[in-house]
Amino acid sequence: MDYVISNKGVVNGVVAGKTYTFDKSHPNYTKLVGHLIDGSVEYFEADYDIASAIDNFCEGYIDVKNGTLQWDGIEMPELFTDRIVQMKSEGFNFQPMLEFLNNMNENPSDHAITELFDFMQHKHMPITDDGCFLAYKAVDKDFKDKWSGTLDNSVGSTVEVERDKVDSNRDRGCSAGLHVGAVDYVKEYGNEDNGDQFLIVKVNPMDVVSVPTCSRYQKLRCCKYEVVALFTDPIKDSVHMTDKAPVEMEVTHYDNAWKDNIRERIESLTALMTA
Numbered sequence: 001m002d003y004v005i006s007n008k009g010v011v012n013g014v015v016a017g018k019t020y021t022f023d024k025s026h027p028n029y030t031k032l033v034g035h036l037i038d039g040s041v042e043y044f045e046a047d048y049d050i051a052s053a054i055d056n057f058c059e060g061y062i063d064v065k066n067g068t069l070q071w072d073g074i075e076m077p078e079l080f081t082d083r084i085v086q087m088k089s090e091g092f093n094f095q096p097m098l099e100f101l102n103n104m105n106e107n108p109s110d111h112a113i114t115e116l117f118d119f120m121q122h123k124h125m126p127i128t129d130d131g132c133f134l135a136y137k138a139v140d141k142d143f144k145d146k147w148s149g150t151l152d153n154s155v156g157s158t159v160e161v162e163r164d165k166v167d168s169n170r171d172r173g174c175s176a177g178l179h180v181g182a183v184d185y186v187k188e189y190g191n192e193d194n195g196d197q198f199l200i201v202k203v204n205p206m207d208v209v210s211v212p213t214c215s216r217y218q219k220l221r222c223c224k225y226e227v228v229a230l231f232t233d234p235i236k237d238s239v240h241m242t243d244k245a246p247v248e249m250e251v252t253h254y255d256n257a258w259k260d261n262i263r264e265r266i267e268s269l270t271a272l273m274t275a
Helices: 029-038 041-048 050-057 078-089 094-104 108-121 183-189 256-274
Strands: 002-005 011-015 018-022 063-065 068-072 133-139 158-160 179-180 197-201 209-211 221-224 224-230
Touching: 011 029, 011 041, 029 041, 029 068, 050 063, 050 078, 068 078, 068 224, 068 256, 078 094, 094 256, 108 209, 108 256, 133 183, 133 224, 179 183, 179 224
Parallel strands: none
Antiparallel strands: 002 011, 011 018, 063 068, 133 179, 133 197, 158 224, 179 221, 197 224, 209 221
């Protein structure tokens, strides 16, 4: 494996008799340089052709252009890029992400969705096969919420309030609404010595209302969630398959009207995030 890296980071190399040229816009740039240094031909070839791999994985919904994932020419938010690459590497197909996009599009607030992206940058919050996501919650020893002591959070229960009763202002840290959190936040909030219980909860993106700026975006306010399990260990997979998930998930092929609708929403979200 012979290669040269220019002062601007452009790499020219020969691997297994084939010539390659790439720069820092390649989504696997750092990995590829590492493979060249290590002499790892197989890993280099696999990581170099990520564009084709992602195109195939997303079944035509998303293209890789100029080192970014794009939906009909609109760059996807960073969260999607990271999640899609992880989903592919773990052997899942694209259907859970389509379900997530469907649910996300049902949320009436662009602000809520862009704030959700901040929240989901934290680790151990997979999406589910039906397009929701998992987060965590601390409750008291009787499975009641720690704020009012009135809401039942037993495993299997669904907790819900009216959306307009949830504070949508992210600048107010402690305010009205149902709260869930990232692993580290929930561990700090709960007190195991007092008998507090730690839970895994399932939230639909359509029910997200706000993510307070305090606590490094580690807590989220919503109007509904389902308690799915007691917490034992953080969930590491990018996708959590629920009990109702089919053994083999097929990727739905939506029509152009649906694709255009998602494109318009992503464009609106992108405009808000870059304003």
